[in-house]
Amino acid sequence: MAKPKGQYRFSFGPWNIDEGADPFGPPVREPIPLQNKMKTAKKLGFDGMQFHDDDVVPDIDTKSASQIAKEATKIKTMLDSEGLVPEFVAPRLWFAPETIDGAYTNNSARLRAYAIDRTTQAIDIMNILGTTSMVIWLAREGTYIRESKVARKQVLQIRDAINAFLAYDPKIRILIEPKPNEPVDSAIISTIGHAVGLSYMSDDPMRVGCLVESAHSVLAGLDPSDDMAYALAHDKLWSVHLNDQGNMKFDQDKSFGSYNLRRAFNQVRVLEEYAYGRNGEWVGLDVKAMRTQKKAVGTKHISNSKQTFLYLLDKVTSLNTDLEAELIKARDYEELDRYILCHLMGKKY
Ligand code: XUL
Numbered sequence: 001m002a003k004p005k006g007q008y009r010f011s012f013g014p015w016n017i018d019e020g021a022d023p024f025g026p027p028v029r030e031p032i033p034l035q036n037k038m039k040t041a042k043k044l045g046f047d048g049m050q051f052h053d054d055d056v057v058p059d060i061d062t063k064s065a066s067q068i069a070k071e072a073t074k075i076k077t078m079l080d081s082e083g084l085v086p087e088f089v090a091p092r093l094w095f096a097p098e099t100i101d102g103a104y105t106n107n108s109a110r111l112r113a114y115a116i117d118r119t120t121q122a123i124d125i126m127n128i129l130g131t132t133s134m135v136i137w138l139a140r141e142g143t144y145i146r147e148s149k150v151a152r153k154q155v156l157q158i159r160d161a162i163n164a165f166l167a168y169d170p171k172i173r174i175l176i177e178p179k180p181n182e183p184v185d186s187a188i189i190s191t192i193g194h195a196v197g198l199s200y201m202s203d204d205p206m207r208v209g210c211l212v213e214s215a216h217s218v219l220a221g222l223d224p225s226d227d228m229a230y231a232l233a234h235d236k237l238w239s240v241h242l243n244d245q246g247n248m249k250f251d252q253d254k255s256f257g258s259y260n261l262r263r264a265f266n267q268v269r270v271l272e273e274y275a276y277g278r279n280g281e282w283v284g285l286d287v288k289a290m291r292t293q294k295k296a297v298g299t300k301h302i303s304n305s306k307q308t309f310l311y312l313l314d315k316v317t318s319l320n321t322d323l324e325a326e327l328i329k330a331r332d333y334e335e336l337d338r339y340i341l342c343h344l345m346g347k348k349y
């Protein structure tokens, strides 16, 4: 008998429906307006949208505070009319000329001030959209060559930046999304362990948590479900970016489960078994369509990922955990391996 399942709500970001440009070639799909992306989200059964600050206010650096507020208010109205909730806002701290050599850890005090300023602006946008969650992916906080930055100082600079944001708005929560490399050679907050450690260094650890992205864990040579479990053990798994990744290469953002179904099963399992989502946490996707895809079918990676999650949820709740416990007791892990594979392949065991 299958056990009762948890209820999940799903989100993705506008960048997950993209034009297919890569470092070797130009866009291959026409851009889609934000409102149409919202309609797609709703149609595919998503309740939330994730945003970068400049997804909400394009060309943000050229705009005044009042212009930014006006444009953010427009997007808030759009979200309301489409019946969607904003999950988070993340400052895009890796695109501007000011952040070429890092944001909060730039060697220039003037450029570090830009990054802090840009982030507080993102907090203002969060308030207008109506979310208290800010995701920080520390894209260029790291090095291209080790000697260019002082590692210990970088950690403290990031801590100080986080403290400044906590003080700027006492309502917000910060979710650190670690990634070990790309675009930098070596990121300073590279794994979920680093992110959790940073949280405890902050002025208010209760307001600093984590977002685990499956592909980022794999890029670090780690198992995403173990990273999720680690963050859960600290009560700091506040969001996830489910996707997939074929080993340690460029960040692929493949559809969830498309590369390693068993690894995906174990992610769904850890979320389900530890009641993820019961405190409002979202199942976020961060998936990219293959460049081959034409515009008309450029959202299949999103619907497929959600469907795979739900199918795997069935696999989680229908797992014979009594049998599993027996096999664990007998320490017969070869048999347990066989049972798990049969279960995943839908074969009679
Ligand atoms: C980068 C990445 C980002 C963050 C949001 O690899 O995953 O899209 O999720 O800034």
Ligand code: MN
Residues within 6 Å of the ligand: 177, 213, 241, 286
């Ligand atoms: Mn991500």
